[in-house]
Amino acid sequence: MAEETKTFDWLPEGTEALADGEYDCIVLGTGLKECVISGLLSVKGKKILQVDRNGYYGGDGASLNLTNLFEKFGAGDAPTNMGENRDYNVDLVPKFIMACGNLTKMLLHTKVTRYLDFKSISGSYVYKAGKIHKIPTSGVQEVLQSPLMSLFEKRRFRSFMIFVDKYKEESSETWEGRDLTTMTMNQLYKDFGLQPDTAQFISHAMCLKLDESHMNEPALPTVKELQIYMYSLMRYGTSPYIYPCYGLGGLPEGFSRICAIHGGTFMLNQDVDEIVFDAEGKACGIKCSEDGKKMMAKAPMIVGDPSYFSQDKVKPTSQVVRCICLLNHPIPDTKDSESVQIVVPGPQVGRINDVFVCSMGNSLQVTAPGVYVAIVSTISEKHDPDEDLASGLRLLGPILKRFTSVSQQYEPVADGTSDNCYISKSFDATSHFENDCDDLLSLYKRVTGEELDLSINADSVEGDY
Amino acid sequence: MSSSRVHHFKLVLLGDTAVGKSCLVVRFVRDEFFEFQEPTIGAAFLTQTVQLDESTVKFEIWDTAGQERYRSLAPMYYRGAAAAIIVYDITNPDSFTGAKSWVKELQRRGDPNVVIALAGNKADLESRRKVEFEEAQSYAEENGILHLETSAKNANNVKALFVELAKKLPKNAPQPEREAFPLAAPQNDNRNCC
Numbered sequence: 001m002a003e004e005t006k007t008f009d010w011l012p013e014g015t016e017a018l019a020d021g022e023y024d025c026i027v028l029g030t031g032l033k034e035c036v037i038s039g040l041l042s043v044k045g046k047k048i049l050q051v052d053r054n055g056y057y058g059g060d061g062a063s064l065n066l067t068n069l070f071e072k073f074g075a076g077d078a079p080t081n082m083g084e085n086r087d088y089n090v091d092l093v094p095k096f097i098m099a100c101g102n103l104t105k106m107l108l109h110t111k112v113t114r115y116l117d118f119k120s121i122s123g124s125y126v127y128k129a130g131k132i133h134k135i136p137t138s139g140v141q142e143v144l145q146s147p148l149m150s151l152f153e154k155r156r157f158r159s160f161m162i163f164v165d166k167y168k169e170e171s172s173e174t175w176e177g178r179d180l181t182t183m184t185m186n187q188l189y190k191d192f193g194l195q196p197d198t199a200q201f202i203s204h205a206m207c208l209k210l211d212e213s214h215m216n217e218p219a220l221p222t223v224k225e226l227q228i229y230m231y232s233l234m235r236y237g238t239s240p241y242i243y244p245c246y247g248l249g250g251l252p253e254g255f256s257r258i259c260a261i262h263g264g265t266f267m268l269n270q271d272v273d274e275i276v277f278d279a280e281g282k283a284c285g286i287k288c289s290e291d292g293k294k295m296m297a298k299a300p301m302i303v304g305d306p307s308y309f310s311q312d313k314v315k316p317t318s319q320v321v322r323c324i325c326l327l328n329h330p331i332p333d334t335k336d337s338e339s340v341q342i343v344v345p346g347p348q349v350g351r352i353n354d355v356f357v358c359s360m361g362n363s364l365q366v367t368a369p370g371v372y373v374a375i376v377s378t379i380s381e382k383h384d385p386d387e388d389l390a391s392g393l394r395l396l397g398p399i400l401k402r403f404t405s406v407s408q409q410y411e412p413v414a415d416g417t418s419d420n421c422y423i424s425k426s427f428d429a430t431s432h433f434e435n436d437c438d439d440l441l442s443l444y445k446r447v448t449g450e451e452l453d454l455s456i457n458a459d460s461v462e463g464d465y
Numbered sequence: 466m467s468s469s470r471v472h473h474f475k476l477v478l479l480g481d482t483a484v485g486k487s488c489l490v491v492r493f494v495r496d497e498f499f500e501f502q503e504p505t506i507g508a509a510f511l512t513q514t515v516q517l518d519e520s521t522v523k524f525e526i527w528d529t530a531g532q533e534r535y536r537s538l539a540p541m542y543y544r545g546a547a548a549a550i551i552v553y554d555i556t557n558p559d560s561f562t563g564a565k566s567w568v569k570e571l572q573r574r575g576d577p578n579v580v581i582a583l584a585g586n587k588a589d590l591e592s593r594r595k596v597e598f599e600e601a602q603s604y605a606e607e608n609g610i611l612h613l614e615t616s617a618k619n620a621n622n623v624k625a626l627f628v629e630l631a632k633k634l635p636k637n638a639p640q641p642e643r644e645a646f647p648l649a650a651p652q653n654d655n656r657n658c659c
Contacts, residue, residue, distance in 0.1 A: 019535075057539050086574070089540075107648060114510075115541060117645035236646070245645050246544060253539035260530035266537040 011296060018288055018295035019265045023049040025447070026286055026297060028272055028304030031059035032248075032433075033424040033440050035255035037303050037447060039110055042262035044448070049297055050259065051286070055269045056249075057256055059305055060407070061427055063089035063247030063366065069324070073403040082326070082400075083368020089247030090324060090366060093427045094358035094375035095436075096121055096241035096341055099232035102437035103251075104242070105454045112254035119364055121241040122337040126205035127344040128197065132333055132395060135205050153195055160192040160202075164226050180220040188219040202226065204345035204354055208432055210379070211352050225434075241341060241432070246365045272308055275421070283420040303422045303447060306410035313421055314410040319380035320429045321388045324403045325396055327372040331359050332397045338363040341431055342395060349391040353379040356431040357392045371400075379429045380406060415446050422447050471514070471521045472636055475545050478527065479571060480552035481563035482534050485586040488617035489552060490526050493627055498618050515631040522631035524548070536570075543575040548582070548630050553601075555585045555614060556593040561601065568608060580633045582611035584626055589616040 006017045024046040027038045035057070038048045056062050066078040066088040078085065097103050097118075107113050125132045128148060136142040143154055168174045178188065189199040203209040207225040214222050232240030244250045260266060276285040276296065285298040306314040330336045342357040349355070359374040361367050376392035385404050386393070393399075412423035425439045444452045478486040491497050494513045515522045527546070532538045549571055553564035564583060571579060583605050585596060598614060605612030611629050615622040 104648060113648040116648070118648055119645050242648070246541075250541055253541040256539060257530060257532070257541070260532045263531070265534065266532050267535045268537040270535070 008298075010298060012294075015287070015294040015296050018286070018297035019049055019267065020047075021297055023047045023265075023297060023299040025049075025301050025303060026051070026299040028052075028286070028302065028308035029059045030054075030057045030252055030256060030266075030268070031061050031305050031424070031427075032252045032255070033436065033443060034059070034303060034305060035252035035259065036106060036110075036440055037443060038264055039112070039255035039258035039262075040444060040452070041447070042259040042264045043110070045262075048259055048264040049267070049299065050256070050264060051267045051270045051272055051288070053269070053271045057268070058092075058249040058252045059307075061091070061093045061095075061248060061252065063091050063249030065089065069403070073405070075401075075403060079401075082371060087362070087368040088366065089249060090373050091248045091375065092322075092324075093248070094322070094356070094377055095248060095427075095431055095433055096243055096358065098228060098432050098434060099235040099240055099242050100228055101232065101432065101434050102441070102454070103433040106437065106440070107251075107254075109454050110255065110258055112251070112258060115254040115257060116244045116250050118242040118244055119339070120236045121239045121243055121339045121341060121360075123334055123340045124205070124239040124241065125334060125340060125342040126201055127342060127348055127391070127395070128201065129348070132342055135201075148201060149195075149198055153198055156193045157198055157202075160189075160194060161230070163192070164223055165230060167223060167227070169220070169224075180223055181218050183219050184216050185219040185222045186215040188223070200345050200347060205343045208343075208430060208434070210354055210430060211346060228434075239341070243339065243360065243364055275302055275309065277419070281419055301416075301420045301422060301447065303424075303443070305424050306412070306426055309412075309421060309423055313413060313419070314423060315413050317409045317411055317426075318429070319406055319408050320377060320427075321380045321385045321404070321406050322375060322377040323385070323389050323393065323405075325374045325376070325393070325399045326367075326401045327359075327374055327396060327398070328370060328400055329397060330361070330372055331357070331374060331395060333395075334359075342392070343431070344391050344395075351378070351381060351388075351391075353381060353429070355389065355392040356429070357395060358431060359396075377429055377431075417446070470636075471523050472634070473523050473525065474547040474631075474634055476524045476526045476548040476550065476630070477542060477546040477575075478529060478550050478552060479533065479538075479564075479567040480529075481554075481557075481560045481567075482531075484552045484554040484557070484560045484563075485617050486550075486552045487528055489550070489584065489586060489615060489623060489626075490528055492617040492620055492623045494526065496620070498620070500618075513627070515628050517628075517631055520636055522634060524627065524631075540574065543571065546575055546579055547634055548580045549575065550582045550584050550626065550630070552584045552586050553596065554587050555596045556587055556590050558595045561585075561596045565604065568610070578635075580611075580630060581608075582613065582626060582630050585612070585614040586617060588614040588621060589618045 006021050008021050025048050027034050027050040030052040038050050042048050066085045069090050070078040124135045126135050133148050136146045166174050206229045207222050229240050272286050274287040275283050278284045283302040288295045334340045339360040344355040346352050346354045355378040357376050361372040362369045367373050374396050376389045378388050382388045409426040411425040416422035428435050480486050494511045510525055510527045512525050551564050551567045553560040602612050613622050613626050
């Protein structure tokens with residue numbers, strides 16, 4: 001379509017303005033974190049340009065249809081016998097949302113909840129001694145029936161959970177003489193006489209600890225995670241996790257709409273050639289090109305995911321191994337659950353890091369009827385993805401089609417104050433968003449200089465009557 | 466079916482930049498018109514009801530919020546839309562070409578049963594007309610879609626556009642049985658009371 005191109009005196013010779021040319025912030029990538037930041041900044045009145053090299057929203061955390069999924073993994077043409085292409089919204093990064101966690105607060109805060117419907121994940125399971133067991137959710141009765149623990153252990157488990165439920169950091173009468181800022185998690189478990197297997201189950205399947213390092217650290221953060229788990233469980237019923245219909249890709253899409261409503265400009269399918277730096281080494285814009293036409297936009301800050309920045313701005317951390325599997329059946333031994341999470345604690349299978357399995361199907365509108373997607377993921381330890389994932393893949397039964405990937409995780413080397421480059425961390429290997437939210441809150445603080453106040457509604461726009 | 470029955474439908478607007486999509490919605494919902502309407506109207510979505518003889522249709526109207534400018538509308542936008550209004554500007558032939566490509570995009574990405582209306586807006590600018598009514602009409606007939614020329618400025622045909630769409634929408638389609646829920650903030654934020 002015909003558009004008037006603006007000109008600016010800062011434009012280099014032979015270069016046109018990209019979109020409106022001048023912005024308060026340019027955001028590179030449309031992953032969840034980038035979209036939350038652009039949404040929040042635009043609500044504050046900032047003028048945003050958001051660019052993504054892909055033709056879809058979500059970046060590494062997108063939900064893809066069958067065509068895009070096969071294309072992404074170079075797996076040839078998508079099969080025609082697996083239902084409608086549009087029925088598929090397969091997540092590239094498998095995660096569930098903790099019903100009372102920080103992401104839920106952000107969704108409510110920005111009112112992105114208006115665009116999305118959620119469902120409870122039907123079941124949450126943990127692997128122990130060669131079998132998977134449902135994690136007790138409905139209080140005493142289910143705990144007493146669970147084969148996870150002996151009878152005496154169940155009593156100890158129960159008194160431990162009652163302590164955690166009542167515990168309040170600010171009122172010492174709930175501490176029962178325990179100072180959780182000095183007592184380690186290991187000591188706390190021992191104090192209640194809990195067996196190592198039970199401790200492992202609580203830490204990995206409920207507090208979602210990835211390894212054993214928390215055991216020798218103060219118990220408080222782990223206890224708080226357990227509290228969030230328990231409150232989340234009580235919120236919507238069958239499991240502490242919720243999930244948006246049509247896949248996680250709806251999350252960045254929803255935040256992008258908030259940004260657009262507040263005047264943000266979006267360009268998909270747009271590669272970024274170069275981040276422009278001024279004489280002091282501070283980022284001040286981006287250069288793009290299309291059909292031989294050179295374009296540039298300017299902004300005093302650049303926010304983005306690590307893939308848009310040069311190697312000297314980011315450092316590699318761990319590698320995450322993920323295998324997306326298409327099945328024609330629910331995961332065995334889960335009572336045909338439409339959606340499940342299974343945690344395989346690392347120590348159960350001779351590993352340091354846990355293996356996560358997430359599975360969902362047509363009831364969450366992510367696959368065609370009769371097809372299920374199961375995603376197995378963990379942090380790479382063995383340098384052979386199949387070996388890393390074996391304990392999870394083994395639980396799935398026959399697999400129709402699988403896509404394995406090893407992705408290098410990155411994090412920024414600096415906080416952005418010296419070079420105006422505010423970079424998010426890659427999505428981690430956990431099965432939830434809690435750590436990603438911490439990164440998001442940190443990114444927000446670095447970009448705006450203030451803490452994000454999640455107690456008020458950000459979007460006070462009139463019109464949604 | 467009782468006449469008081471209210472049917473809810475999501476309606477999306479499509480069309481090139483500056484053809485008057487937001488103006489049409491603002492005219493329909495608030496009966497207002499601004500010559501220099503800001504490119505975005507700043508609302509997540511607007512709702513308005515149409516009273517038919519047999520029933521009431523309540524539209525949840527989604528505007529593009531500018532994401533059409535670089536064709537960057539998210540799948541979320543098309544998802545679950547029962548009706549779509551594709552807008553062009555009768556004084557701008559490019560916008561009519563654009564409208565035809567938006568019809569294709571909608572058929573590719575939207576629900577197969579979506580009811581489409583083509584709106585030739587700015588019909589008050591007759592002296593500057595570049596897209597003939599007959600041309601658009603025959604395109605609409607070939608594609609089995611509604612077609613009206615509208616003016617958000619003088620309100621001509623705006624209500625009629627939504628009424629015609631409301632009439633064409635199926636009123637007996639079963640509501641999908643999904644136990645999905647919208648997220649709501651806890652009634653009482655005292656976590657320990659649960």
